[in-house]
Structure formats: C-alpha cells, structure tokens
Amino acid sequence: MYAAQSLPGPLEVSAAAPLPEGSRTALMVIDMQNDFVETGAPRQVSGAMEIVPAIANAIERMRVQGDLIVWACRAYSLDGSNVEAARKPQFLRNPYAVAGTRGADLVDGLNPWPEDLSLVTPSYSAFFRTDLDLKLREAGVSKIVGCGVDLSRCVRATLVEAVSLGYECSVLGPAVASRNDQALNANLADMADLDITVEE
Incomplete structure (x- = not known):
C-alpha cells in the first residue's frame, strides 16, 4: 500500500487565456x-x-458571408x-502526402483563394505547434466550423483544442468522413458531448 502524499505548497490557479474577440466565423477544411x-x-x-460537394x-x-476559409494540410x-512517431513505421512502408507530390495537393473541386489562410x-490538431490561434484572433474569428477528414483524428483534435482555447465550435456533419460509419457516428456523438455543435 502506498501512503497518500499531500501536494507541495498551495496550488496556484493559472490565468485563463483571453477569449477570442470578434464576430467572424472560420471554416476549417482539414486534410482534403x-x-x-x-x-x-x-x-x-x-x-x-x-x-467534396458539401465542402x-x-x-x-x-465566402459570401465574409467568413474566413482555413486550409489545414499535411506535407511530409x-x-x-x-512524421509523428506513432505514424512513422507505417509511413515509411508506404509514404503519403509527401510535400511537392500530387498526393499532397488538394483534391479537385476545392480551390483556395489568395485571401484564405493556409x-x-x-x-492531429491544427493548433499544435502552429500560429493558427494567433492568426484567427488577428482576423477577428470567434467561431470555428470544422469539415474534412479524418473526423476521428484531425478534425476532432482540432475542434476539441479550439473549444479549450475559447472558440465557439461546430462540425459540419454532411462534410466530414471517417474510416467507417460506426466511427463517424460515435465521434459526432462524443463531440456533441464536448459542446461542439453538430450542424446538419
């Protein structure tokens, strides 16, 4: 049996990050x-x-509403x-999304504009080790709508972190995909429990 140990000294509550200000919405198109x-x-x-058509x-x-379009992509x-350590063995066996190759290009039918953010x-999360949060705040974004693939990985990780950063978040149900219907539906349900609105 281990004896319970008290934590050293009083715990200090860290200050919360300021909430995003502004009224713009960003559509995040992930890994298409x-x-x-x-x-x-x-x-x-x-x-x-x-x-693709729904996105x-x-x-x-x-665009008509003046919202910001954000393109989050991989380029290995x-x-x-x-490549992330967990993915590296699989990647080395069959590389994908390699920078400069057609595989890393956006799929036909989805075209960025110069004023978009890429x-x-x-x-997994588009916020991890990027300046995305800063760019969104500078653009006056306070709400994020997520779409793309894979819902159970990058889309979910990005939106969960966005909630933690204070953004109002939703996921566009007809514009996300996952490895199978079971994973898709389970993740949509989980995200709803995390205060991420599922738009139909």
Missing part, C-alpha cells in the same frame, strides 16, 4: 488532399470523395523526418 480522399489512395478515408458548397456560402518529408500541420 488526394492521398486521403481519392479512391485507392494510400490513406483513403471512407466516404471522403463523397463529401465546396459550404465554402461558397461562407519523404524520409519521414517530420497552413501545414505537424500533428
């Missing part, structure tokens, strides 16, 4: 790249090709030097 979307691609996500429609609608080195993400 050929190697994750096209049929037969190395890391094809089930149903990813089918959600394109959301982009068009939100062929030697795997910038970033390369080094891990």
Whole structure:
C-alpha cells in the first residue's frame, strides 16, 4: 500500500487565456488532399470523395458571408523526418502526402483563394505547434466550423483544442468522413458531448 502524499505548497490557479474577440466565423477544411480522399489512395478515408460537394458548397456560402476559409494540410518529408512517431513505421512502408507530390495537393473541386489562410500541420490538431490561434484572433474569428477528414483524428483534435482555447465550435456533419460509419457516428456523438455543435 502506498501512503497518500499531500501536494507541495498551495496550488496556484493559472490565468485563463483571453477569449477570442470578434464576430467572424472560420471554416476549417482539414486534410482534403488526394492521398486521403481519392479512391485507392494510400490513406483513403471512407466516404471522403463523397463529401467534396458539401465542402465546396459550404465554402461558397461562407465566402459570401465574409467568413474566413482555413486550409489545414499535411506535407511530409519523404524520409519521414517530420512524421509523428506513432505514424512513422507505417509511413515509411508506404509514404503519403509527401510535400511537392500530387498526393499532397488538394483534391479537385476545392480551390483556395489568395485571401484564405493556409497552413501545414505537424500533428492531429491544427493548433499544435502552429500560429493558427494567433492568426484567427488577428482576423477577428470567434467561431470555428470544422469539415474534412479524418473526423476521428484531425478534425476532432482540432475542434476539441479550439473549444479549450475559447472558440465557439461546430462540425459540419454532411462534410466530414471517417474510416467507417460506426466511427463517424460515435465521434459526432462524443463531440456533441464536448459542446461542439453538430450542424446538419
């Protein structure tokens, strides 16, 4: 049996980060790249090709409203030097989303505009080791709508972190895909429990 130990000294409560200010919404389009979307691609996500029209429609609608479009993508080195440790063995067996290759390009039908925000993400959350939070605050964004792939990984990780940073968040149900319907539905339900609105 281990004896209970008291924590040393009084615990200090760290100050919360200031809430995002502004009234703009950002649509985050996550990992809609050929190697994750096209049929037969190395890391094809089930149903990813089918959600392209829904994402394109959301982009068009939100551009008219003056919202910010954010493109979060992967761009790996062929030697795997910038791949997450957990993914590296699999990546080295069958590389995907390699910078400068067609596999890392956005899928046909989704086209960035010069005024959009684009970033390369080094891990599941688009906020991890990027300046995304700063850029969104500078743009006056207080709400984030997520779409893309894979819902159970990068989309979910990004929106959960966004909630922690004080953003109002939602996920566009018809514009996300995951490895199967069970994973899709389970993650949508979990995200609703985390105060992320599921839009239909």
